[in-house]
Amino acid sequence: MFREIREAEKQFVVQTYKRAPVLWERGHGVWLVDLEGREYLDMAAGIAVNSLGYEHPAITEVLAKPGLIHTSNLYYTRPQVELARALCENSFASKVFFCNSGTEANEGALKFARKWGKDRRQIVAFSDSFHGRTMGALACTANPRYRQPFEPLIGGVRFATYNDLDSVNLDGEVAAVIVEPIQGEGGVRPADPAFLQGLRRMCEARDVLLIFDEVQCGLGRTGQLWGYQHGGVEPDIMTLAKPLGGGLPIGAILINEKVANALEAGDHGSTFGGGPLVTRVAQSVFDTINGPDFLKQVLEVGEQLHQVLRRAVARHQFVLEARGRGLMWGLVLDDKVPVADLVEAGYKQKVVMLSSGRNTLRLVPPLILKAKHVEIFEKRLTAALEEVALALA
Numbered sequence: 001m002f003r004e005i006r007e008a009e010k011q012f013v014v015q016t017y018k019r020a021p022v023l024w025e026r027g028h029g030v031w032l033v034d035l036e037g038r039e040y041l042d043m044a045a046g047i048a049v050n051s052l053g054y055e056h057p058a059i060t061e062v063l064a065k066p067g068l069i070h071t072s073n074l075y076y077t078r079p080q081v082e083l084a085r086a087l088c089e090n091s092f093a094s095k096v097f098f099c100n101s102g103t104e105a106n107e108g109a110l111k112f113a114r115k116w117g118k119d120r121r122q123i124v125a126f127s128d129s130f131h132g133r134t135m136g137a138l139a140c141t142a143n144p145r146y147r148q149p150f151e152p153l154i155g156g157v158r159f160a161t162y163n164d165l166d167s168v169n170l171d172g173e174v175a176a177v178i179v180e181p182i183q184g185e186g187g188v189r190p191a192d193p194a195f196l197q198g199l200r201r202m203c204e205a206r207d208v209l210l211i212f213d214e215v216q217c218g219l220g221r222t223g224q225l226w227g228y229q230h231g232g233v234e235p236d237i238m239t240l241a242k243p244l245g246g247g248l249p250i251g252a253i254l255i256n257e258k259v260a261n262a263l264e265a266g267d268h269g270s271t272f273g274g275g276p277l278v279t280r281v282a283q284s285v286f287d288t289i290n291g292p293d294f295l296k297q298v299l300e301v302g303e304q305l306h307q308v309l310r311r312a313v314a315r316h317q318f319v320l321e322a323r324g325r326g327l328m329w330g331l332v333l334d335d336k337v338p339v340a341d342l343v344e345a346g347y348k349q350k351v352v353m354l355s356s357g358r359n360t361l362r363l364v365p366p367l368i369l370k371a372k373h374v375e376i377f378e379k380r381l382t383a384a385l386e387e388v389a390l391a392l393a
């Protein structure tokens with residue numbers, strides 16, 4: 001049965017993905033279940049998407065209720081407006097634009113920045129960044145492997161070095177700076193608070209917009225509602241996507257009044273963006289994550305996970321560093337140990353993990369992870385690391 005599906009995938013699906021040899025049949029809580037009924041501890045959450053895990057009542061109860069799925073943005077719908085209000089009332093923002101993915105949110109943010117900037121067309125982005133795969137978002141993404149086959153991308157983007165203020169030059173016709181408060185795909189790298197504060201100051205001095213891409217690190221992932229709260233500075237534009245829809249596709253561009261004033265009817269649009277079904281689910285996801293004690297729990301369990309990773313660093317020479325915040329962690333490996341081997345050893349131990357950047361193991365579990373799950377994770381990670389260590393010897 002699995003073999004049949006693998007062969008059909010190869011025949012009928014565009015071959016742009018390298019898939020793990022596993023087929024997920026269902027999930028519950030923080031557990032994923034494969035074709036044979038084996039249960040795996042999920043430390044990946046569908047790439048930081050399934051923040052409430054699987055079959056969470058906050059999502060299933062909304063999905064079970066009848067209601068409109070789509071009407072287009074030609075008309076008013078209540079759930080879209082209510083979600084926009086909730087996002088604004090709980091962030092720096094004064095207005096929200098809804099779209100359908102992270103790359104689309106960043107694409108829109110770049111358009112808004114250029115509309116605001118008038119003659120100023122340039123964007124400053126950073127080394128090891130990831131902002132998505134469409135032409136504008138890709139132009140701001142550092143990885144040459146993703147960029148080069150598709151050049152020329154949009155012009156006017158230049159790169160500075162992440163966490164290095166001295167490398168940032170806002171001379172010329174710069175409209176905006178785009179940065180991840182914690183880089184996700186680039187190796188789980190938190191920005192130094194001083195770096196974000198310095199960017200804020202420089203943008204202020206030059207009248208340049210500051211865009212925070214919180215597609216991965218936003219909405220509770222770091223133990224604060226927003227990643228920017230760790231830096232103590234606010235952006236002019238923030239993009240969201242991954243966790244917002246509880247697994248349904250949604251993106252959002254949050255903007256302050258300054259940016260909102262530069263936009264008018266017809267400047268941007270989306271057929272599906274902010275539809276009534278996805279925004280009803282997103283509202284329920286948002287209310288759960290923003291509910292009492294939810295983030296306190298993320299911080300506590302996150303600290304426990306941090307300790308597990310620190311013990312791994314102490315035990316193995318090839319494990320160099322644990323870095324991250326909340327429930328977003330990277331375990332940096334020595335270059336001679338391919339992170340893919342550790343991810344593969346994890347499948348054998350029934351734990352689902354991700355890689356990130358050149359050689360970093362990435363852990364972005366559902367935010368409902370509990371202490372007892374971290375204990376199970378430590379056993380399975382330890383066994384996977386032993387297997388990798390044995391292969392090295």
Ligand SMILES: *Cc1c(COP(=O)(O)O)cnc(C)c1O
Binds near residue numbers: 101133184216
């Ligand atoms: C995943 C990601 C994106 C792209 O999101 P898609 O929904 O895959 O288009 C953009 N920025 C960051 C920081 C991401 O992690």
